[in-house]
Each structure stands twice: as structure tokens, then as C-alpha cells.
């Protein structure tokens with residue numbers, strides 16, 4: 001681990017001011033990803049800016065019909081929230097299946113979307129639900145936020161403050177978890193929103209993406225048969241010791257079918 005300084009500002013304004021004047025500083029939320037990254041010497045921030053206790057980043061509420069989750073809300077808090085379970089049960093379920101209890105009790109939704117690990121679960125939910133990421137500077141639509149492996153629209157010093165999810169008509173998330181870490185080998189989030197059907201895939205490719213072919217097929221007929229005959233092209237998918245491209249392409253189709261099967265009965 002390289003040496004760094006540690007600061008713990010008492011307010012969001014102080015965090016913003018500090019990040020603005022220290023371009024090499026990094027926010028520290030749950031530390032579930034950042035601390036191992038530092039241990040592996042894969043990052044060398046000048047300062048860790050501890051945002052884990054900031055009340056302004058916490059909380060879950062329903063505002064103007066949308067579910068609004070503070071960036072500092074842990075996965076465990078999302079999983080057990082009655083607001084989330086009532087408004088978007090699939091999101092509570094997604095959070096419940098992240099990692100293990102230690103990860104769920106420390107890791108935050110803001111840290112997860114800011115990190116944009118290609119195998120993380122939240123990016124699929126945020127993208128499929130057409131959520132809006134609210135930062136300390138602006139509002140970013142999910143379609144513009146995720147920009148590939150560990151890359152987002154966030155600029156230096158920009159902090160995720162909260163995420164606003166419009167309530168879908170119905171939604172389901174299916175994941176094939178890596179048996180050791182819990183990360184998604186592949187995960188598919190299917191949402192029927194007021195703007196149409198949205199299908200987001202995580203784990204299979206270099207970053208979360210929408211499966212437009214499945215969306216078009218489901219818009220014509222929302223049933224398992226509509227996606228059963230589709231084929232996900234494997235060429236651009238991930239391949240590693242855990243699974244080939246073709247294996248992941250098949251997982252995308254199978255998990256999409258499972259999600260639709262769950263929803264078609266509702």
C-alpha cells in the first residue's frame with residue numbers, strides 16, 4: 001500500500017471543497033473495493049476522504065413517485081427497506097444477493113455505481129430501471145452514466161449524492177453468481193417501465209449494457225417465447241477461467257427467460 005492521508009469532513013460542503021482543491025483525493029465509502037485496490041497498489045490517492053458517516057448521503061424515501069436512495073446507503077439497508085420492497089422489490093432482492101453479510105453491511109450503492117465493476121449488480125438495476133444518478137454537480141441519466149469497464153460519466157471531484165429510481169410497472173433480476181465472491185458471472189435485470197421494456201445485462205461483457213434485441217422482442221410480446229429463440233452474439237463478451245464467451249452468451253438468454261417467466265406470471 002502506498003502512503004496516503006486520511007480526512008473525515010463533517011459535511012457534504014466540506015467534502016466538495018476538499019475534493020475540488022485536492023484532485024488526487026478519492027472518496028472512501030464502504031471501502032469494500034477501494035481498500036483492496038489500495039492494498040494491491042492499484043491506486044495511489046493523495047487523500048482518502050471518508051464520506052461513510054455523512055448523513056446527507058444516507059436515507060431512502062419515496063419522492064414524487066420515485067424511489068430515492070442516498071449514495072451512502074448500504075446494500076443491507078436497501079435489502080431490508082420497506083420503501084424499496086414496496087416500490088421495487090427486485091431492487092431489494094438484488095441488494096440482498098450482493099457478496100456476503102460483511103460486504104452488504106459496509107458496501108454502498110454510491111460506491112458500487114461509481115466503481116462500475118463490470119460484474120457488479122447495481123449497474124444492471126440502475127440501467128434497466130432508467131434511474132437518474134444525482135451528483136454534487138448535476139443529474140445524469142443511467143444511459144449516459146455507465147461508460148464501460150470501471151468507467152462512468154463522473155468527473156474528478158464529482159460525488160454521487162443519491163440515485164432516483166422511477167417506479168416500474170414490474171421488474172425482476174436474475175443472477176448467476178460466482179460461487180466464491182457472489183459477483184455476477186452474468187446478471188439480467190428486466191423492467192417494464194412507463195417508457196417501455198428495458199433489459200440490462202451485467203457480468204457478461206466489459207461493462208453493463210442493454211440488450212436491445214430482447215427489449216424489442218418483449219415489446220411485441222411479453223412472454224418467454226419472445227426471447228427463447230434470441231441469440232446473444234458472443235464475440236464481444238468476457239472470457240476467463242470461469243466461463244467462455246459462448247457460456248456467458250447462453251447465460252444471458254437463460255437468465256432473461258427466467259426473469260420474464262417470473263414477471264409474466266404477475
Ligand SMILES: Cc1cc2nc3c(=O)[nH]c(=O)nc-3n(C[C@H](O)[C@H](O)[C@H](O)COP(=O)(O)OP(=O)(O)OC[C@H]3O[C@@H](n4cnc5c(N)ncnc54)[C@H](O)[C@@H]3O)c2cc1C
Pocket residue numbers: 026027028029030031032033034035071072097098099100103106107108109110111112114115117119120121122154158159160161181182183184
Ligand atoms: C468479497 C466481496 C464480494 C463482493 N460481491 C459483490 C457482488 O456480489 N455484487 C456486487 O455488485 N458487488 C460486490 N462486491 C463489491 C461491493 O458491492 C462494494 O461495496 C462496492 O463495489 C463498492 O462500494 P463501497 O461503498 O465499498 O465503495 P468504496 O470501496 O469505498 O469505493 C469504491 C470506489 O467508488 C468511489 N466512491 C465511493 N463512493 C462514492 C460516491 N458517493 N461518489 C463518487 N465516488 C464514490 C471511491 O472513491 C472508489 O473509487 C463485493 C466486494 C467484495 C469485497
